Amino acid sequence: MLLVSSATLPEGPNWAYELKLDGYRALAIKSYGVAHLRSRNNKSFDSKYPAIVQALAQLPDETVLDGEVVALDESGRPSFSALQNGPSTAHLYYYVFDVLVLAGRNVMAEPLSARRELLRRQVLPCLADPIRGAPQFDASLPDLIRAVREQGLEGIVAKRLDSAYEPGQRSGAWRKMRVNRSEDFVIGGYTVGGRHFDALIFGYWEGDRLMYAARTRSGFTPAVREQLHQRFRGLETRECPFANLPEARAGRWGDGLTAAKMKNCRWLRPVLVGRFEFVEWTPDKHLRHSRFVGMREEKNIG
Numbered sequence: 001m002l003l004v005s006s007a008t009l010p011e012g013p014n015w016a017y018e019l020k021l022d023g024y025r026a027l028a029i030k031s032y033g034v035a036h037l038r039s040r041n042n043k044s045f046d047s048k049y050p051a052i053v054q055a056l057a058q059l060p061d062e063t064v065l066d067g068e069v070v071a072l073d074e075s076g077r078p079s080f081s082a083l084q085n086g087p088s089t090a091h092l093y094y095y096v097f098d099v100l101v102l103a104g105r106n107v108m109a110e111p112l113s114a115r116r117e118l119l120r121r122q123v124l125p126c127l128a129d130p131i132r133g134a135p136q137f138d139a140s141l142p143d144l145i146r147a148v149r150e151q152g153l154e155g156i157v158a159k160r161l162d163s164a165y166e167p168g169q170r171s172g173a174w175r176k177m178r179v180n181r182s183e184d185f186v187i188g189g190y191t192v193g194g195r196h197f198d199a200l201i202f203g204y205w206e207g208d209r210l211m212y213a214a215r216t217r218s219g220f221t222p223a224v225r226e227q228l229h230q231r232f233r234g235l236e237t238r239e240c241p242f243a244n245l246p247e248a249r250a251g252r253w254g255d256g257l258t259a260a261k262m263k264n265c266r267w268l269r270p271v272l273v274g275r276f277e278f279v280e281w282t283p284d285k286h287l288r289h290s291r292f293v294g295m296r297e298e299k300n301i302g
Contacts, residue, residue, distance in 0.1 A: 001066070001098075002170040009141060009158040009177050016112070017137045017144055020155035020176050021095055022078045022279065023070035028052075028094065028131075030059040037069075037094070045069065051130055052094045058126045062104040065123065066165075067096040067134065077152060081282045097134035099123055100165055108165035115165065148179040154279050155179045180277035180289070184296050185213060187274055188241040189267040195222075196229035200292060201242075201257070201265060202276065209243035210270050212257060213285070214278070219292035231295075235268040255286040 009015075025040045035056035037045040046053050049069055059065070071083035072091050082091065099119050100108050107115055116136075124133045137144055144156055155178040163173035188210055189201040199217040203210050220228075246259040257265070273296040278287040 001166050001174060002168065003157060003174045003176040004170050004172050006175045006177050009156060009175055011141050014161050015158050016116075016161050017139070017141065018097060018157045018159065019078075019135050019137075019148070019153060020157050020178070021068045021070045021134070022080045022154045023068040023083055023095075026067060026069050026094070027100075028056050028059070028063075028065040028067060028096070030056060030061055030063050033061055035059060049092060049094070052092065055094075055127060055129070055131045058128075059123070060103040060126065062101060063123070064099070064101040065096050065119075066098040066100060067094050069094050078154065079280060081280060081288065093130045093132050095132050095134040096124065096127075098165060100167075108167070111162045111164065112159055113161040145179055149181075152181050152280075153179065178277075178279075178289075180279055180291065182275055182277040182293060184273050185276050186210060186270045187268060187272040188212070188270045189265050190232070191215060191264050192266060193264075194225070196225040197232075197266075200228075200274070202274065203242055203270075206243075210241050211244050211285070212242040212247075214255060214276075214287035214290045215257070216276065216290040216292055218290070219277075224292075228295075231272060232268055235271065237267050237269050240265070240267050241270045251282075251284050251286065255282070255288075256284065 026045055027038045029036045029038060035053050037049055037053050037056065039045055052069065069083070070078045070093050072093065073079040073082050096119065099115050100106070102118055102122060107118060119133065148156055155176060158175045160173040166173070185202040185204055187200055187202045190197040191199045191201065199215040201212065201215045203213045240262065245257050246262050247256040248258070250256045250258055250261070275293040275296055277291045277293055279289040282288055
């Protein structure tokens with residue numbers, strides 16, 4: 001069952017809230033006495049996460065669960081970067097949030113509230129770390145958003161309590177909203193493309209050196225692109241303002257700026273400051289899933 005991305009989430013007694021965990025979605029299956037872990041694209045995770053598969057052996061036979069493989073960083077927060085970079089198994093967990101089949105009985109047509117009760121009473125008591133129940137919250141949506149933002153977590157999932165499990169469907173009964181971290185960064189250039197520009201290039205001051213953090217093409221309306229392009233006039237410079245460019249490699253997600261990629265860049269004097277949202281810092285000191293929010297006029301020099 002898939003989630004619909006939304007800028008807002010519904011409220012009311014028929015909606016339940018969970019954390020957006022930012023990991024690998026996976027089905028846990030025990031059949032004919034053997035446990036398996038399968039990706040959303042039906043690829044085997046068995047050899048990649050053997051400790052999780054071993055723990056799933058305690059499931060009742062002929063049972064299917066839905067959940068997410070998550071890596072927790074040193075502060076206990078979900079970290080997709082840590083998951084990608086292969087942390088020690090001590091930091092890997094499988095968070096279960098739904099049951100599809102329980103001991104041979106298909107329960108997908110039952111409401112989510114009933115399936116949650118089955119998880120609580122008949123599934124989770126059989127299991128132990130690294131398998132956990134996904135956190136669920138009995139709080140108002142504004143309070144949850146505030147807490148998620150303060151803790152630097154990715155977002156919130158809302159699920160309708162009377163909803164059936166609909167495999168492969170994006171019905172809207174499950175919805176997700178990002179509550180991203182945000183910081184102010186210095187705009188130091190852009191990449192060429194489209195009518196005005198393709199992506200902004202931005203970074204942060206480390207002493208008197210401007211360090212490249214990311215580039216993003218998200219968060220712009222056509223009007224905002226035009227306004228920003230007007231602001232760039234008179235700020236153009238031939239010299240790259242970032243002390244850590246070019247980078248030697250593109251990186252795991254292609255976020256690095258190599259010499260080859262810099263041929264498509266245009267540089268600006270680092271006087272404009274903008275607010276950007278993002279999910280997390282990567283080990284390469286880049287931002288993942290960054291998005292432009294707006295200019296910080298009170299901090300702009302030019």
